[in-house]
Amino acid sequence: MSQDSHIQVIKKSSIPLWRDERVIKGIAQVVSAAFVIGFLIFFVSNVLQAAHNRGLSLGYDFTDESAGFPLAESVIPYDPSKSFGYAFLVGILNTIKAALVGIVAATVLGTVAALARLSSNWLVGKIASVYIEIVRNIPLLVQLFIWYFAVFQGLPLVQESIQWPGPIYLSQRGLYLPAPVPTSTFGTWIVFVVVGIVIAGVLHTMLGRYQLKTGRTIYPVLTAAIVLLGLPSVGWFLVGESPLVTDVPVMGKFNFTGGMQLTVEYAAVLAGLVVYTGAFIAEVVRAGILAVDRGQFEAARAVGLSNMQVLRLVVFPQAMRVITPPLISQYLNLTKNSSLAVAVGYPDLFYVGRTMINQAGRAVPVFLMVMAVYLFTSLTTSVLMNIYNRRIQLVER
Amino acid sequence: MSVTSTTVMRPPTPPGPVRWLKKNLFSTWYNTLLTVLAAVFVFFTLKGVVTWVFFTANWAPVTNSIKLFAVGQFPPDQLWRVGTILFLVSFLFGLSWCVWGGTVRTFALTLALVFGVLALLPISMELTLRLGFLANPVLTFIGYQVGRTPIGKSLWVVLGWLLSFVLTVFLLTGIEGVNWLPRVDTGLWGGLLLTFLLALVGIVASFPIGVLLALGRQSSLPVLKAFCVLFIEVVRGVPLVTILFMASIILPLFLPEGVRIDRVLRAMMGMTLFAAAYMAENVRGGLQAIPRGQVEAAKAVGLNNLQIMGLIVLPQALRLVIPAIVGQFIALFMDTTLAIIVGLLELLAVGRAVLEINVEWKLLNMEVYLFIAAIFWVFNYAMSYASRRLEVALGVGER
Numbered sequence: 072m073s074q075d076s077h078i079q080v081i082k083k084s085s086i087p088l089w090r091d092e093r094v095i096k097g098i099a100q101v102v103s104a105a106f107v108i109g110f111l112i113f114f115v116s117n118v119l120q121a122a123h124n125r126g127l128s129l130g131y132d133f134t135d136e137s138a139g140f141p142l143a144e145s146v147i148p149y150d151p152s153k154s155f156g157y158a159f160l161v162g163i164l165n166t167i168k169a170a171l172v173g174i175v176a177a178t179v180l181g182t183v184a185a186l187a188r189l190s191s192n193w194l195v196g197k198i199a200s201v202y203i204e205i206v207r208n209i210p211l212l213v214q215l216f217i218w219y220f221a222v223f224q225g226l227p228l229v230q231e232s233i234q235w236p237g238p239i240y241l242s243q244r245g246l247y248l249p250a251p252v253p254t255s256t257f258g259t260w261i262v263f264v265v266v267g268i269v270i271a272g273v274l275h276t277m278l279g280r281y282q283l284k285t286g287r288t289i290y291p292v293l294t295a296a297i298v299l300l301g302l303p304s305v306g307w308f309l310v311g312e313s314p315l316v317t318d319v320p321v322m323g324k325f326n327f328t329g330g331m332q333l334t335v336e337y338a339a340v341l342a343g344l345v346v347y348t349g350a351f352i353a354e355v356v357r358a359g360i361l362a363v364d365r366g367q368f369e370a371a372r373a374v375g376l377s378n379m380q381v382l383r384l385v386v387f388p389q390a391m392r393v394i395t396p397p398l399i400s401q402y403l404n405l406t407k408n409s410s411l412a413v414a415v416g417y418p419d420l421f422y423v424g425r426t427m428i429n430q431a432g433r434a435v436p437v438f439l440m441v442m443a444v445y446l447f448t449s450l451t452t453s454v455l456m457n458i459y460n461r462r463i464q465l466v467e468r
Numbered sequence: 469m470s471v472t473s474t475t476v477m478r479p480p481t482p483p484g485p486v487r488w489l490k491k492n493l494f495s496t497w498y499n500t501l502l503t504v505l506a507a508v509f510v511f512f513t514l515k516g517v518v519t520w521v522f523f524t525a526n527w528a529p530v531t532n533s534i535k536l537f538a539v540g541q542f543p544p545d546q547l548w549r550v551g552t553i554l555f556l557v558s559f560l561f562g563l564s565w566c567v568w569g570g571t572v573r574t575f576a577l578t579l580a581l582v583f584g585v586l587a588l589l590p591i592s593m594e595l596t597l598r599l600g601f602l603a604n605p606v607l608t609f610i611g612y613q614v615g616r617t618p619i620g621k622s623l624w625v626v627l628g629w630l631l632s633f634v635l636t637v638f639l640l641t642g643i644e645g646v647n648w649l650p651r652v653d654t655g656l657w658g659g660l661l662l663t664f665l666l667a668l669v670g671i672v673a674s675f676p677i678g679v680l681l682a683l684g685r686q687s688s689l690p691v692l693k694a695f696c697v698l699f700i701e702v703v704r705g706v707p708l709v710t711i712l713f714m715a716s717i718i719l720p721l722f723l724p725e726g727v728r729i730d731r732v733l734r735a736m737m738g739m740t741l742f743a744a745a746y747m748a749e750n751v752r753g754g755l756q757a758i759p760r761g762q763v764e765a766a767k768a769v770g771l772n773n774l775q776i777m778g779l780i781v782l783p784q785a786l787r788l789v790i791p792a793i794v795g796q797f798i799a800l801f802m803d804t805t806l807a808i809i810v811g812l813l814e815l816l817a818v819g820r821a822v823l824e825i826n827v828e829w830k831l832l833n834m835e836v837y838l839f840i841a842a843i844f845w846v847f848n849y850a851m852s853y854a855s856r857r858l859e860v861a862l863g864v865g866e867r
Contacts, residue, residue: 208848221834449705
């Protein structure tokens, strides 16, 4: 008992308070917290003060008011009488439209460029290298300006549209394409499509398993593909009236009516994002393929797989482990870079946010909304991709 | 054992051009097809580009506004300040070349060569400007010679660079009411000068903040760590445009009344905050690459936490991240173009303004923007080439 207290006394006296690590750490935390919180309080009080002095409101009540500004394009029907909140949603959807299509196209372009650069054909490899080295070293915004102002604005006027084979028209206003329009039988037909997808999926898994177990070749992919395409085509004729008709763009007095329009703004944003990000993805994919051991290629060739099979069955599954993490950050970069669309007038999230700030005069709330959406997208994407990444990582035994 | 065979083994014949062609271009029928298609594509692309560049294109907006592209609306009678800064940089490159050698040599020689070419360009140019360009390679040479004297120590060179940075800012802004160095409004800064300045200030100012954030993220103090993680992830999660926009539109609201921050400075603050978050992640990469044994050994010889960080871990970690920082500088240099969205007259904005000068130039978008693209490409390609050399020189990824 007395021994214990004696030791305690020694401990206490041997480490003075100002050298006790726990005390120092505690103080450091309190000081840093006080510093950050003080900073925040300073800023927030300034905003409140400024808002009070200038008669600005900081609430979110304006989101129900009529927006009053037009937007050049929208995925969902929009007109200026809709509310601010609705306009904001249009901006989000436009950003998603640019980002999703951009991600898919950039991945395809990047993979092709990477394979071309690794190709045994010297000329093809050089072309891919030149593309990658040129595009990666020019700022995206400069490329967007080139696409929008120099390429797309240089196209002929709408009255003198270039007509491609078929009812496809290209002009300064954009690309006009025939659009599929559902008719009354569309609902019945879509059932065939869904059933086809389900059966094809089940068949593919089951036949695949059976082939793996027995070693007999029974073509799971081919069978599934036949079902996937066959059922909808059979259904197409069974439902009677054609479920989809094409709406062809027709030149009116000043512009085309009908069909589907790809605006120049969207086309410029998409072209810029895809070409730019494609070059970065190409480097990511190339690094991934190069990371696969040479022996893997040779062994796969030795067991008699064709070049395509080597890539598809041996190289890509292993390369994906190396590729996925940097690929995720490229996808996020593309999504964030889509905010540059504002420079060419494509009404994406940032564009709508900026217009809302001008119209509603509530800089801080609108700005917080814009930031929150980007942050939410970034964080959810990285969480989802990390889960996927963990699933495909090498399981070491 | 006896040698039974007397035939001499010949070394394999070196592949001649024909064999090279066969192996790399015409190995199989589809490779041949691919080669032919690619050759046709290259031929028509090159033909189109060459005829456009030399015959179709009208370069008048570029050749008539070189000064605007270079320095924006900087007062012509004050251009000697920009010249002085270039002299200083040339001199310091010469000095660094002598002291550090290696990759810096490539940088210094390239820079000297570029100035030499500029001085001898066969276009109409004032004699003073020509002589000024010519003086740069000479100063690089003088710097190299100075480096061989006792001044040529690493410490002096680093101090020289830091001093040159301060001097640059000082020379460009000037002093209120001083006759020989009048104040130049930042609104007059523009072109390549502003582009470089934004990127340089961004990277230099973000360095200390980034190191602190990286250390904070690694620290064992939960509150401090949470703040650092929050800052880094929020900044990295949103586009640079929103941060620049915040710095230029929202920041003024956050300040007490009467306090005003210059527009260029606000953009610089935005760039710095943005760069700091990425810098922190780069530095963290370096910190994580230092083996635990280093920290444990340092503890064993009785260093305290501050000493371990300052003397053992950071010097090694920062050396590892130099190539990453060069890469980040390239990215930031490209990102400066976004300043156009908050209304600064950087290179791209100058391009847009130049198109408005003359009605006849209105449709010459391709010429102007390709010229800007070429400027960025040359600088970035040179920097990324040097960065790759640097990586090899530092042996990153080889240990």
